[in-house]
Amino acid sequence: MPQSLGAHSSQLARVRELLTKEGRGAQQRFLVEGPTMLCEAAESGAPPIEIYATSEAYAATGVIRELESRGIPAFLIGQPTMKRLSDVKTPTGVLGICEARIHVLEDFFHRDGLVLVLADISDPGNAGTLLRSADAFGVDRVLFGAGGVEPFNPKVVRASMGSLFRVDIGVGKADDLFQRFEGWTFMGLTPEGLPLSHAADSPRRALVVGQERRGLGAWERLCGQKIAIPMSGQAESLNAAVAGSIALYELSGRARQGA
Numbered sequence: 001m002p003q004s005l006g007a008h009s010s011q012l013a014r015v016r017e018l019l020t021k022e023g024r025g026a027q028q029r030f031l032v033e034g035p036t037m038l039c040e041a042a043e044s045g046a047p048p049i050e051i052y053a054t055s056e057a058y059a060a061t062g063v064i065r066e067l068e069s070r071g072i073p074a075f076l077i078g079q080p081t082m083k084r085l086s087d088v089k090t091p092t093g094v095l096g097i098c099e100a101r102i103h104v105l106e107d108f109f110h111r112d113g114l115v116l117v118l119a120d121i122s123d124p125g126n127a128g129t130l131l132r133s134a135d136a137f138g139v140d141r142v143l144f145g146a147g148g149v150e151p152f153n154p155k156v157v158r159a160s161m162g163s164l165f166r167v168d169i170g171v172g173k174a175d176d177l178f179q180r181f182e183g184w185t186f187m188g189l190t191p192e193g194l195p196l197s198h199a200a201d202s203p204r205r206a207l208v209v210g211q212e213r214r215g216l217g218a219w220e221r222l223c224g225q226k227i228a229i230p231m232s233g234q235a236e237s238l239n240a241a242v243a244g245s246i247a248l249y250e251l252s253g254r255a256r257q258g259a
Helices: 010-017 021-027 035-043 055-060 062-068 079-085 105-109 126-137 154-160 218-221 240-259
Strands: 031-035 052-053 072-074 094-099 113-118 141-145 168-172 183-197 204-209 225-228
Touching: 010 021, 010 062, 010 079, 021 031, 031 035, 035 062, 035 094, 052 055, 052 079, 052 240, 055 072, 062 072, 079 225, 105 141, 105 168, 113 240, 126 141, 126 154, 126 240, 183 218, 183 240, 204 240
Parallel strands: 052 072, 113 141, 113 204, 141 168, 183 204, 183 225
Antiparallel strands: 031 094, 052 094
């Protein structure tokens, strides 16, 4: 049975700290909201370690009781408290705390395949969408630039629609990778590049996606090849999420054809 917590519980103070980047970094945990995200986490093998819910949401959400049966503790809180713990205007009434799993760079580059690198992308919606696209096209490693949005920002988590739990996540700087991993081709997505069809065809490739306005920034010197998406219309550019998703589709499809 769930335990009820008062609004001034010190336990809830720790939960509220997860609304900040500093709190998430210190605890190595992050928040997910809603029954769908709880299911995504559980089905991906990374179930929440704690669940918080209003009494109404607890009664209406079967997945909470299923997770309780696995030994995951659930706590009841009031609606005003839930509003203080949620970062959305209309809370779902259900929160989960998950462990933030960050892979070291060696985990990313010790095997063949396609890696997605977010070159200090700051918009959480773009970052979350690119996580979702990577998951959709079979790319299982996403490296976040340390100068951009962090992977467990609540808006990134929501925009990923659960894909965050199905890909390996890393964080690093361009200097961490420069001339460090032999045999890898880093391909920077930029309007000045060669057409996407000319992308390097090698077993170890990394697609580097930058911001629409600032481009690749410090990550540009990593890129042994620059590629672009040819456009026949009048739009000057695509945002990072759209451009990166198109490139992921093309590159992952070529990898499947060569398999």
